[in-house]
Amino acid sequence: MKQPYGVILAGGLATRMGGGDKGMLTLGGQTLLSRVIDRLAPQVAGLALNANGDPSRFAQFEMPVIADSIEGFAGPLAGVLAGLDWVAAQGGETLVTAAADTPFFPCDLVPQLLLKGEGMAHPLVLAATPDPKRGTARHPTFGLWPVAxxxxxxxxxxxxxxxVVLWTEKHDGREALFPDEDAFFNVNTPQDLTRAETML
Structure with missing residues (x-):
């Protein structure tokens, strides 16, 4: 399998943060988005950002900005679709997505997703972590998606x-389990940002 392309999902409305781009919040002197780029870029063949609105606000990151093709903020799957269309245009076969507000995700995200997708006709894998209440918690913004x-x-x-899960289950999607419960901690509220400072 060819190395996947990566897309960072930043198309949400950030209502719990009072609106705006969560990825542009700073954590330890760096934006959340730049932390996500630093982790994902070395793992993929090329990287783009999924965001709606004026793309020029992300000019400093010097990467393609792709908007949802489905109207009306249809959630993460709309960003995945925009990413898959972009990957298809690059001649790629698979996409790995990561969320713009999740600065501590594993540095071996892509290899672990690929490992779990081995042997699948259309590799479709979501990241998951242990959850004391549910057994495992799936993280639908972190996944391996086939262009096919x-x-x-x-x-x-x-x-x-x-x-997301309704669609992945229909296509026999798998889960790649990462042992750290906090690996996919994301910043949704001002309190989360404070907690992220502590985690840093």
Whole structure:
């Protein structure tokens, strides 16, 4: 399998942070987005950012900015679809996504997702961590997605599907389990940002 391309998902509305781009918040003197780029870029063949609105606000990062093709903030799957279309244009076969507000995700994210996807006709894998209540918690913004299923995803989104897991389960999606419960800690509120400072 060719090395996947990466897309950072930053298309959300950040309502719990009072709006704006969560990825542009600073943590330890660096933006959350630049921390995510530093972790993901070495693991992928090329990197783009999924964000809606004026792309020039991300000019400092010098990477392609791709908007959702499905109208009305359809959630992470719309960003995944935009990413898959971009990867297809690059001649790639798979996409790995990461969220712009999750600065501590594993530096072996891509190898672990690829390992779990081995032997699948269309490798589709979500990252997961141990969860004391549910056994495991899936992290739907962190996944390996095959370009081959992009038209199926487009049809599902146009049909109103929004839940990531409903779509991945339909295609026998797997989970790659990462042992650290806090690996995918994301910054949703001002309190989370304070906690992230402590974790740093």
């Amino acid at each position: 299923l992009r038209d199926d995803l487009r049809a599902a989104l146009k049909g109103g599907l929004r839940k």
